[in-house]
Amino acid sequence: MAAEQAGFDSIVALENAHGPFPPLAVAAERVEIGTAVAIAFPRSPTIMAHAAWDLHKASNGRMHLGIGSQVLSLIHI
Numbered sequence: 001m002a003a004e005q006a007g008f009d010s011i012v013a014l015e016n017a018h019g020p021f022p023p024l025a026v027a028a029e030r031v032e033i034g035t036a037v038a039i040a041f042p043r044s045p046t047i048m049a050h051a052a053w054d055l056h057k058a059s060n061g062r063m064h065l066g067i068g069s070q071v072l073s074l075i076h077i
Contacts, residue, residue, distance in 0.1 A: 004030050012036045012066075021051045025058065034064030 003011055010032035013020040020035040027033050033055065038048065048067075056063035 003027060010034065015039050015068075019051075021055060024055050024063070029059075032062040032064070033059055035066045037066050037068040040067040 008031055011024065011027045012034050013023045014036050015038055020038045024033045024035070035052075040048065048065075052063060052065040
């Protein structure tokens with residue numbers, strides 16, 4: 001895999017125009033993978049948990065899920 005050959009130990013995907021889970025599927029072979037922040041508020045908790053669990057299994061336990069609310073009132077104190 002190119003990332004591992006380049007010396008990377010982990011890959012983190014961001015929430016942007018597309019969800020953070022699909023790009024991690026291609027990296028699940030050897031390096032540690034995870035979401036920097038997957039926005040939890042607009043997602044079904046069950047669907048997000050299943051996506052993370054599938055990647056966790058595909059990566060042999062190397063998936064880490066980082067979630068955020070994206071609710072402004074919760075971010076600003």
